[in-house]
Amino acid sequence: xxxxxxxxxxxxxxxxxxxxxxxxxxxxxxxxxxxxxxxxxxxxxxxxxxxxxxxxxxxxxxxxxxxxxxxxxxxxxxxxxxxxxxxxxxxxxxxxxxxxxxxxxxxxxxxxxxxxxxxxxxxxxxxxxxxxxxxxxxxxxxxxxxxxxxxxxxxxxxxxxxxxxxxxxxxxxxxxxxxxxxxxxxxxx
Amino acid sequence: xxxxxxxxxxxxxxxxxxxxxxxxxxxxxxxxxxxxxxxxxxxxxxxxxxxxxxxxxxxxxxxxxxxxxxxxxxxxxxxxxxxxxxxxxxxxxxxxxxxxxxxxxxxxxxxxxxxxxxxxxxxxxxxxxxxxxxxxxxxxxxxxxxxxxxxxxxxxxxxxxxxxxxxxxxxxxxxxxxxxxxxxxxxxxxxxxxxxxxxxxxxxxxxxxxxxxxxxxxxxxxxxxxxxxxxxxxxxxxxxxxxxxxxxxxxxxxxxxxxxxxxxxxxxxxxxxxxxxxxxxxxxxxxxxxxxxxxx
Numbered sequence: 001x002x003x004x005x006x007x008x009x010x011x012x013x014x015x016x017x018x019x020x021x022x023x024x025x026x027x028x029x030x031x032x033x034x035x036x037x038x039x040x041x042x043x044x045x046x047x048x049x050x051x052x053x054x055x056x057x058x059x060x061x062x063x064x065x066x067x068x069x070x071x072x073x074x075x076x077x078x079x080x081x082x083x084x085x086x087x088x089x090x091x092x093x094x095x096x097x098x099x100x101x102x103x104x105x106x107x108x109x110x111x112x113x114x115x116x117x118x119x120x121x122x123x124x125x126x127x128x129x130x131x132x133x134x135x136x137x138x139x140x141x142x143x144x145x146x147x148x149x150x151x152x153x154x155x156x157x158x159x160x161x162x163x164x165x166x167x168x169x170x171x172x173x174x175x176x177x178x179x180x181x182x183x184x185x186x187x188x189x
Numbered sequence: 190x191x192x193x194x195x196x197x198x199x200x201x202x203x204x205x206x207x208x209x210x211x212x213x214x215x216x217x218x219x220x221x222x223x224x225x226x227x228x229x230x231x232x233x234x235x236x237x238x239x240x241x242x243x244x245x246x247x248x249x250x251x252x253x254x255x256x257x258x259x260x261x262x263x264x265x266x267x268x269x270x271x272x273x274x275x276x277x278x279x280x281x282x283x284x285x286x287x288x289x290x291x292x293x294x295x296x297x298x299x300x301x302x303x304x305x306x307x308x309x310x311x312x313x314x315x316x317x318x319x320x321x322x323x324x325x326x327x328x329x330x331x332x333x334x335x336x337x338x339x340x341x342x343x344x345x346x347x348x349x350x351x352x353x354x355x356x357x358x359x360x361x362x363x364x365x366x367x368x369x370x371x372x373x374x375x376x377x378x379x380x381x382x383x384x385x386x387x388x389x390x391x392x393x394x395x396x397x398x399x400x401x402x403x404x405x406x407x408x409x410x411x412x413x414x415x416x417x418x419x420x421x422x423x424x425x426x427x428x429x430x431x432x433x434x435x436x437x438x439x440x441x442x443x444x445x446x447x448x449x450x451x452x453x454x455x456x457x458x459x460x461x462x463x464x465x466x467x468x469x470x471x472x473x474x475x476x477x478x479x480x481x482x483x484x485x
Contacts (some may be wrong), residue, residue, distance in 0.1 A: 024330070025240050026247035028320040030254040031468055038322050054201050061205045065212075069232045070240075071321050071328060072363055072370045075225050076212030083205045119323060126217070135400040 004055065008165035012047060012055070015161060016063045019043045020070055035142035038112060040067060042151055044082050045111035046104070046158035048089030050166055060086030074126065081118040085111045101152075108151025109144050116140045230363060237368035241332050244318035310438055310476035312346070313337045315369070317471050327359075327373035327401065331473055334365045338477040344423075344437045345371045347470040356442035356464035357381065357423060361475060369475070373467050374443070375401045382424040382435060383443055388414055391424055394443055394461065401467050404444055406459035415459050419446040426483045438476060439485040 023039050030036060044063055048056025064079030089107055092098065117140065216225045315337075319330035333339055339361055347358035359373040372379055375396040383394045383406060390413040392406040409415060425439025444461035451457050 021236070021240055021243050022247075023322050024319040025243040026251050028322040029251050029468075032254070036322060040322070054198050057202050057205055061209065064209075069229050070236050071323075072229055072233065073321075073323075074213060075216040075229070076209040076214075079212065080206065080209035083202070083209060087202055126213075135403075136398055 004051070004167065005165055008051075008162065008167075011162055011165060012051070012059055013062075015043065015047070015158065016059060016066060020063060020066050023067075024070060032146055033142060035139050035146060037146050037150055038115070038143055039154065040064075040078075040082065041085050041111040041115035042108050042147055042154045043158055044086045045089040045107050046155045047162070048086040049093050049104070049107060049155070050159060050162055051090065053087050053090030053094055056086030056088075056090035057083045058086070060084070077119065077122055077126075081115055081122065084118065085114050088114070104151045104155035105148050108155070109148040112144045112147040113140075116143055230365060233363065233368065233370070234365045237330070237365060240330060241318045241368070307346075307474070307476065309478070309480045311338065311478040312474040313339060313477050314472060314474050315339075317473060327375040327396070327467065328362065329359075329371050329373065329470065329473075331369050331371055331475075332367065333475065334368045336366050339364045339369050339475050340477070342436045344441065344476045345473050346441065346476065347465050347467070347473040349466040349469040356444070357437065358463075358465050358467060358470060358473065360436055371473065373401075374404065374463065375467060380407075381437055381443065382427065383421050384424045385413075385415055385446075386420040386422055387416070388419075390415055391427075392459065394421065397460075402462055403447075404461040404463055406446075406461055409457060409459055411453055411455050411457060413457075415446055415449055415452070415457075417446055417448060420444075421446065421461055425485045427485075431482065434479065434482045436483070438480065438483045 019039050027039055028036050040063060044056065044060040047059045051059070060082035061079045064077075064082035065075065067073070067078045067082075068075045089111060092107065120136070120140070212225070216223075219225060313333055315331035315333035317329050318332050321328040331345075341361055341364055343361045343364075344357060345359045345361060346356065348355040357374060359371045359376070359379060361369050362372040363370045374381060374394065377396060377398060379396070381394045382391065384391045385406075390409060392409045392413075395405050395407050397403045397405055406415070406421060421443045423437040423439055423441040423443060424435065425437065426433070426435040428434075442464050444463040447460045447462045449457055449459050
């Protein structure tokens, strides 16, 4: 794992606090097609994709803990699910290093699905004694679609915020390879 | 080197997962005055002013998105609204007669303490400055707390700005010095004893997960007559024991019956639509005083 500078750590911590406050204060009150966007899984997945699995998992845990505390929810619930989201996104980067423009959208959708379904399942395991409406499924799907739509700008913003301090940006590394005398893939043929 | 990295990564993941599980277990097992609950209260006291500032600063953005959404949905709502208007017109004519009759009966019985006048309950008006993002925990944050006389468990009323959209929306979960967290009636942890205004059938109002516009009136028996359109209000305290006071005063409107599944059977399930659209509440009133132990 690449070493994380104190400046990056500070920026990541600030990002975590900001995203939770923004989510509770504003985003949760904006209804689009009957549902609201959820920035938390998107930002956790973005940090995982940019910084790796360990950083993603730790960030997910911290954001989840802050979210549970700020919302007076059962502590540990969001932490558990968001740790998995951050770790999963980080592992994707470490194993595949995907560069396609669509990656943030797909990762955002999957992260939101894991977050909403995982949170729901844990609630059932903890014994929420209430009938479930079919509308819940529709709400979950709507949230996934809405989050997928905003995943690209959210990912871009997170990369812009953390970019200058990231130890190893795959895109930067690839660009550098062409400009420092390495062979272009086209010239190999 | 590679093995060391892999081992460290797995150890960190394991540690975080185990920490989450320990937190879950401890939180579930402890009382409301426990260590983790106290930490939550402490952090809320710090975060609440920041949250309130952020809420006010971002209000224009929220309103802009709300306006766009309302405009899109308004066209679709027009047809329904016209149909509802006609129904309401017919209902209003019937109500006029009922109001006159009701006033006479109240005069006869000496029931001049109308529940619509909430002044004796010392209502405190507060602004909503945050909302839970999950579909499971229905909570809102308000900008008044113990400094204004608000305590845990007090009932909260709200309005969504429509003519009928006023009624009970929840209770205070946690009150800090300048903030409170309100658990809405759509949260699985909230249940309210309620009666049918039309025939005093009683039951317990509970939520249905995932649908904030659908509540269930539980524990009605097969002989209870509940029909579509009936109004459900809070029952207040029904027990004579002082330790079983209801936190909710009687006759606070909750919702209107939308349908009854399997009517006339022991398994009948009564569905209500709450009067207040909980997604559009901006101001609330907390009733800070009990009157006559909230008895009818």
